Amino acid sequence: MKLDVVISGVGGQGSILASRALAGAAMANGLNVLTSEVIGMAQREGPVTSHIRIGNDLCGALIPDHEADFLIGLELSETVRSLGKLKPGGTVITSEMAIIPVSVQLGLSKYDRETYKRHIREQVKKAVFLDLETLSHLAGNPRAGNVIIMGAFSTCPGLPLQPEQLLRSFLQLVPEKYKDINAHAFEIGRRAMEAS
Amino acid sequence: MVVKLLMGNEAIAHGAIEAGVQVAAAYPGTPSSEVLGTLAAMAGEYGFYAEWSINEKAALETAAGASLAGARALAAMKQVGLNVAADPLMSLAYIGVKGGLVLVVADDPGPHSSQTEQDTRKFAQFAKLPVLDPSNPAEAREMTKYAFVLSEKLLLPVILRPTTRTCHACQNVELPENIQKRRSPASFGKNPDWVIFPSLSARKHVWLNRQQKAAGDILGLSPFNxxxxxxxxxxxxxxxxxxxxxxxxxxxxxxxxxxxxxxxxxxxxxxxxxxxxxxxxxxxxxxxxxxxxxxxxxxxxxxxxxxxxxxxxxxxxxxxxxxxxxxxxxxxxxxxxFDLQPAPAGETPLPELPLRTPVLCAGCPHRASFYIFKEAARGTDTVFTGDIGCYTLGAIPPINAVDTCLCMGASVTMAAGLHRAEPGRRQVAFLGDSTFFHSGVTGLINAVYNRADITVVILDNRTTAMTGHQPHPGMGATAMAGDGTSVDIAGLVKACGVGFVREVDPFDLAEAGKAARAAMEHSGPAVVIMRRDCAALVKRSRPYSISSDDCVNCGACLEDLGCPAIGKLDALPVINTSCTGCGVCSQICPAKAIRR
Known part of the structure; x- marks a missing residue:
């Protein structure tokens, strides 16, 4: 058994919580896990990726190019940036949401939402786009995107864990007062995926 | 046995606790910071001492002192931190230790969050000290325990050198259910061998060289090769x-x-x-x-x-x-x-992606401080020297208010050096509160003593932000306790002999601007303390919005501040949900279009 997952996004979107939750759920199932996270300067609105490797005989924490079974993207352009990690036939679950960096506001670089979406559609057969902005509003928390997308991911076939295990793992990591909103957000993600 | 998901740095801390560490000291630095963070959180329960030291030299010397009394001690830092601690390290190799002393030095090839890609294994070789290099968090924990034993066998400090991908990797790690909480009391025995005279060094150098062979023999039996x-x-x-x-x-x-x-x-x-x-x-x-x-x-x-x-x-x-x-x-x-041709990759080129560099957070008080001094220096060709911390991001457009950055504390001393080379120009040094305590204060004393005509801006956001909000001497909190003695920055600066000292709120652009102009006009070293809590640690206040009726689309809010909370929609600037309500943009808007 081997499952390699890349979570990409922008610093501050909660990719570390998502990767810890996934690792915790896999561990609860008796599997070995290794994750690699970006902590430090990049957390200030820079590009961040977490690698999560689940299996019996693991090597290092970094996933080689073209080896990831899943690419979970919290921000559209960052999903494109990490596409090289996805294996042929791998699945992309990405937010359609754009976080426009300051460099674009200043005219120093470009952000082309439609091109990014088209590129993902052309390159990846199994690509799911989620409107995380609307779904987060539905969840009642603009910062719940990480939980929603993991809820969506949890419904994918062939995972070595049940959605309930992933949810339980999430809830163990968040403070008591946020448990309900997180459980709700997770459920919204699950349903959005089933509807897509 | 219990199985826990541990980050490499947490695993190192667990190993140290299992080995019975009695004293732990560190200065934060990515990717090493979580080692002491974890130790500090567990120190009370397991009955040992942990501190955030003022800098890496102080941390290693604290550990060395404890070790001479026979206590097991740990010091942790990032690779460039070891440069600061190089003085005690080189001598400690000669003097040797009594209680096991483990020095955790995190390397950062890449580099991801560092000034250099220096290799601590090379430093270990230079200092003639054994070094262990873990391949994952579980092994890092094992090596930490082993390092204490090895240190006591060889009577030498032992270096553990994880890299970013071990420090910040998480793994399922097996831990014992019960860890011995009792620590044996330490006792310092007076002995001339603890005093590093040249005659002793000459003898100990021979001993140190012999220990290299002994270390190699012991390490040959270790399970890590x-x-x-x-x-x-x-x-x-x-x-x-x-x-x-x-x-x-x-x-x-x-x-x-x-x-x-x-x-x-x-x-x-x-x-x-x-x-x-x-x-x-x-x-x-x-x-x-x-x-x-x-x-x-x-x-x-x-x-x-x-x-x-x-x-x-x-x-x-x-x-x-x-x-x-x-x-x-x-x-x-x-x-x-193997003389093989690598298979052609056949990559599909990616579409042009946006440049996404890290930036100061929305509502960061440093953004206001930079703005204030850029305004105060308008029309002059002032040089802005920078330092190590979040505020190094002041170098990135559109702020562009950091012209130099070298190492911890160098903003002050380099500003002085620039002033000596070019006395007709103004130099303004920016450094954070934690960096000021780390090594900025020595530069300030040097500036006073040698009468350097520079302006020093202490960006006092009441924390060590970049590395994860560790406490420092100005905060009245220590690693283990909420109450510590607070060192007053303004009082310290005055005691150093600085003739011009002002403490202002960077969110009050008018008042802070006056202080900035007065400081730059002052002859001799002048200090402005920009005091405002880190945006990541305070509750957001009511956000602002831009009235599209009143906005004249001049671009000032976008181009002068570069705040990630301000974007553009249909050609007009808009404020997004990340606004913390700092109000700086509303103060600079010439059309008064930004309101609550």
């Missing part, structure tokens, strides 16, 4: 630390066969497993990130033993000395070593 012979394979690969993982996976992906020697103790390199590998391999490839520390020792062993195998690695340029390794890079190196 492991030889995996592949019968029938003519090639051998020696992989150090983290690189072992990449080599294993690259061999798996390519199906190539080689005997592999995993090295967990790169210095002093134990000879027996290396010589054994030579018996099974005609050609040897050494894979290690950064400097050829293992490779050089392997070459030297081969020469001494008249072995004729070809040794590949850095010296024949198969492997780079720079940057971080990964499976893909190591796979390409191994394929070259």
């Amino acid at each position: 492991r030889l995996e012979i592949n019968e029938g394979a003519k090639a051998g690969i020696i992989a150090c630390g983290l690189s072992y993982n990449y080599v294993r996976e690259a061999l798996r992906l390519t199906g190539l066969k080689a005997s592999v020697l995993k090295i967990g103790a790169p210095y002093p390199l134990p000879a027996p497993p290396v010589l054994e590998l030579f018996k099974h391999a005609e050609r040897i490839l050494v894979i290690e990130e950064q400097e050829p520390v293992v490779e050089d020792q392997v070459i030297s062993l081969a020469w001494q033993h008249r072995l004729e195998s070809r040794i590949s690695g850095k010296h024949d340029r198969l492997a780079p000395r720079e940057g971080e390794f990964n499976v893909d890079k190591v796979k390409a190196i191994i394929e070259k070593f």
Whole structure:
């Protein structure tokens, strides 16, 4: 058994919580896990990726190019940036949401939402786009995107864990007062995926 | 046994607690900070002492003092922090230790969050101290425990050198259910051997050199070096630390066969497993990130033993000395070593992606401080020297208010140096509160003493923000307790003899602006303390919005501040949900269009 997952996004979107939750759920199932996270300067609105490797005989924490079974993207352009990690036939679950960096506001670089979406559609057969902005509003928390997308991911076939295990793992990591909103957000993600 | 998901730095802390650490000290620095953070959180329960020291030199000396009394001690820092602690380290190698002393130094090949890619294994070799190089969090925990024992056997400090990908990797780690909470009391025994006179150094240098052999012999028996012979394979690969993982996976992906020697103790390199590998391999490839520390020792062993195998690695340029390794890079190196053509990648080019550099957070008080001084310096060709912290991001457009950045504390001293070279120009130094305590205050005293005509801006956001909000001497909190003695920055600056000292709120642009102009006009060193809590630690206040009726689309809010909370929609600026309500943009808007 081997499952390699890349979570990409922008610093501050909660990719570390998502990767810890996934690792915790896999561990609860008796599997070995290794994750690699970006902590430090990049957390200030820079590009961040977490690698999560689940299996019996693991090597290092970094996933080689073209080896990831899943690419979970919290921000559209960052999903494109990490596409090289996805294996042929791998699945992309990405937010359609754009976080426009300051460099674009200043005219120093470009952000082309439609091109990014088209590129993902052309390159990846199994690509799911989620409107995380609307779904987060539905969840009642603009910062719940990480939980929603993991809820969506949890419904994918062939995972070595049940959605309930992933949810339980999430809830163990968040403070008591946020448990309900997180459980709700997770459920919204699950349903959005089933509807897509 | 219990199984926990631990980050490498947490695993190191657990290892230290299991080994019965009594005193732990550190200065934060990515990627090392979570080692002491974890220790501090557990210190009360397990009855030991943990502190955030003022800098790395203080941390190592604190650990050294405890060790001389027989206590097990740990000091932690990032690789460039070891440069600050180099003075005590070099001498401590001669003096030796009593209680086990483990020095955790986190390296950062890449680099991800560092000024240099220096290799601490090389530093260990220079200081003549054994160094352990973990391949994952679980091994980092094992090595930490082992390092305390090794340190007491050799009477030398032992360095544990994880890299970013171990420090910030998480793994399921098995931990014992019960850890001994009792620590044996320490007792310092007076002895002339603790006083480093030249005559003692001359004697101890001979002893230190002899310990290299002893260390190599002991490390040869450690479980961290492991030889995996592949019968029938003519090639051998020696992989150090983290690189072992990449080599294993690259061999798996390519199906190539080689005997592999995993090295967990790169210095002093134990000879027996290396010589054994030579018996099974005609050609040897050494894979290690950064400097050829293992490779050089392997070459030297081969020469001494008249072995004729070809040794590949850095010296024949198969492997780079720079940057971080990964499976893909190591796979390409191994394929070259086997004289194979790597398969063409056939990558589809990506569309043009936005440039996404890290920026100061929405509502960061540093953004206001930079704005204030840029305004105060308008029309002059003022040089802004910077320092190490979040505010180094002030170098990025559109702020562009950091012209130099070298190392901790250098903003003040370099501003003084620039002033000596170009007395007709103004120099303004920016540094944070924690950095000021770390090594900025020495530069300030130097400026007062030598009458450097510079302006120093202390960005006092009441925390060590970049590394994860650790406390510092100005906050009245320590690593273990909420109440500590608070060192008043303004009082300290005055006591240093600075004639102009103002403490202002950077969110009050008018008042802070006056202070900035007065400081720059002042003759002699002047200090402005910009005091406002880090935006990440305070509750947001009511956000602002831009009235599209009143907005004249002048671009000032976008182009002068570069705040990630301000974007553009249909050509007009808009404020998004990340607004913290700092109100700085509303103060600079010429049309008064930004309101609550």
